[in-house]
Amino acid sequence: MAAAPGTRPGVPEEAKPARRYCLQADFAGLQTAIEARGWGDGLPVIPPTENLVERMLERSPYAREHVLGIMEPVQGIVTVEKVAANAVMAGCVAEYFPVVLAAVRAVLQPQFHVGSGACTTGGAAPVVIVSGSLAEILGINSRTACFGGNIKANATIGRALRLSMRNLGGAKPDGMEKSTLAWPGKISMCFAENEARSPWEPFRVDRGFAKESTTVSVVAARGLYPLTEGVQNTGLGVLETVAAGMRMVGAPIYYQGKVPVVVNFSPEHANEIARAGFTKQGVRNYLFEHCRLPAGVLRDRGYYTAGCWPQGIDENDDAAMVPIVSTPDHLWIVVAGGDGRHSAWMPAWNVCQGATEAVVTD
Numbered sequence: 001m002a003a004a005p006g007t008r009p010g011v012p013e014e015a016k017p018a019r020r021y022c023l024q025a026d027f028a029g030l031q032t033a034i035e036a037r038g039w040g041d042g043l044p045v046i047p048p049t050e051n052l053v054e055r056m057l058e059r060s061p062y063a064r065e066h067v068l069g070i071m072e073p074v075q076g077i078v079t080v081e082k083v084a085a086n087a088v089m090a091g092c093v094a095e096y097f098p099v100v101l102a103a104v105r106a107v108l109q110p111q112f113h114v115g116s117g118a119c120t121t122g123g124a125a126p127v128v129i130v131s132g133s134l135a136e137i138l139g140i141n142s143r144t145a146c147f148g149g150n151i152k153a154n155a156t157i158g159r160a161l162r163l164s165m166r167n168l169g170g171a172k173p174d175g176m177e178k179s180t181l182a183w184p185g186k187i188s189m190c191f192a193e194n195e196a197r198s199p200w201e202p203f204r205v206d207r208g209f210a211k212e213s214t215t216v217s218v219v220a221a222r223g224l225y226p227l228t229e230g231v232q233n234t235g236l237g238v239l240e241t242v243a244a245g246m247r248m249v250g251a252p253i254y255y256q257g258k259v260p261v262v263v264n265f266s267p268e269h270a271n272e273i274a275r276a277g278f279t280k281q282g283v284r285n286y287l288f289e290h291c292r293l294p295a296g297v298l299r300d301r302g303y304y305t306a307g308c309w310p311q312g313i314d315e316n317d318d319a320a321m322v323p324i325v326s327t328p329d330h331l332w333i334v335v336a337g338g339d340g341r342h343s344a345w346m347p348a349w350n351v352c353q354g355a356t357e358a359v360v361t362d
Contacts, residue, residue: 072115132214235276
């Protein structure tokens with residue numbers, strides 16, 4: 001029998017049911033018990049009772065025992081039922097569960113490198129980008145305050161992924177989680193594409209999926225860097241400012257080749273750029289050519305090692321210009337946010353190439 005979508009080569013399709021625990025206490029007592037077992041993230045959780053997990057599983061296109069993959073670093077077996085329990089604890093409603101499953105399947109793709117990303121000192125955290133009509137149906141915020149507006153869908157979907165990674169992968173503070181600083185994305189970071197106000201094709205199409213689909217893309221980002229341009233009134237002027245803001249000594253992306261950079265334009269910035277004649281590919285090409293720093297500025301700083309830059313860069317030439325990524329296609333261009341001329345960029349961690357999965361609802 002063919003494996004269901006999301007099964008990884010060499011991983012069994014089914015596993016034993018998740019272990020049951022009988023905890024008898026009031027709500028406060030359950031919080032204490034859950035935290036004592038290391039199942040939480042420091043915030044209160046919804047106890048994953050049998051009936052709540054069952055309600056979540058009713059929205060799954062897979063059987064409860066279906067194995068989605070192995071979660072590094074401790075090689076935890078990821079079943080649909082275990083993800084459902086973590087989604088309940090995160091506060092998700094059942095309607096969100098297909099999106100949570102797609103996010104988990106994405107981080108289990110081998111090019112995501114979930115184990116090393118969870119353990120790096122760099123503090124990488126998964127950024128979940130939802131593209132498609134289902135985002136609007138579920139109320140996943142793509143507009144004002146989409147990165148941190150305390151919207152239930154955004155907060156709980158992102159948190160469900162993180163709890164699944166923590167509880168099934170085992171990387172936790174004071175253990176295998178080694179972030180020097182980390183950032184709040186370690187709790188939750190999820191937003192939707194503001195397709196209604198984007199002048200370009202949807203992000204899911206950029207990622208090779210049909211326009212009719214809804215997709216979840218995940219990248220392990222090192223942080224969120226704001227970019228503001230409120231004076232320049234041409235698309236080229238906006239791009240000049242954005243490129244200048246991304247040229248940073250100490251930004252790790254300069255040494256990481258094929259990992260992506262997410263560049264999120266607010267609708268106002270995106271439409272100004274489009275009116276200037278830039279397609280998405282034109283934006284990628286512009287940023288690839290202009291987000292560069294001289295080798296003499298970058299050498300012996302950050303995580304520099306010999307041979308770490310793209311092929312063709314003469315490391316002995318101080319004037320040689322080092323690009324932020326190896327090709328324009330590693331620039332992920334997204335439009336999200338509300339009114340105001342503020343955009344942002346998010347560099348990925350070291351070896352995480354990002355991953356995208358279609359949301360499966362039946």
